[in-house]
Amino acid sequence: MRLHLTSVAAGFLLLAGVGAAAAQDVVIQPEQETVIKEYVRKQPLASVNLPGVELNIGSALPDTVELHEIPNVQYRYVVVDNQTLLVDPSTRKVVKVIQ
Numbered sequence: 001m002r003l004h005l006t007s008v009a010a011g012f013l014l015l016a017g018v019g020a021a022a023a024q025d026v027v028i029q030p031e032q033e034t035v036i037k038e039y040v041r042k043q044p045l046a047s048v049n050l051p052g053v054e055l056n057i058g059s060a061l062p063d064t065v066e067l068h069e070i071p072n073v074q075y076r077y078v079v080v081d082n083q084t085l086l087v088d089p090s091t092r093k094v095v096k097v098i099q
Contacts, residue, residue, distance in 0.1 A: 026088075028086075036070055037098060039071070044079075047080065048078065049080075049081060050081060053080075055080060055083060056094065057095065061094065062092075067092070075096075084098040085097055086098060
């Protein structure tokens with residue numbers, strides 16, 4: 001019985017981890033991505049340097065980094081270490097690197 005409960009618990013944790021990973025995936029529609037890229041290109045920002053901060057999708061930016069609004073888009077943007085990042089303002093996590 002104990003082995004069965006352990007297996008069930010391990011399976012549940014595995015599924016919870018998969019759900020958390022899927023929740024991090026942000027899908028931006030191609031039309032909206034075009035609007036974002038055009039806005040960012042027309043509104044360039046100076047790059048902020050964050051030594052020692054690894055920038056990946058899911059990385060949280062410190063509160064000291066100012067996020068800039070994009071009209072009619074739920075995300076904000078900032079340029080860090082010469083990379084334009086799309087950031088969820090509620091969590092301050094990077095959701096996309098704009099190329």
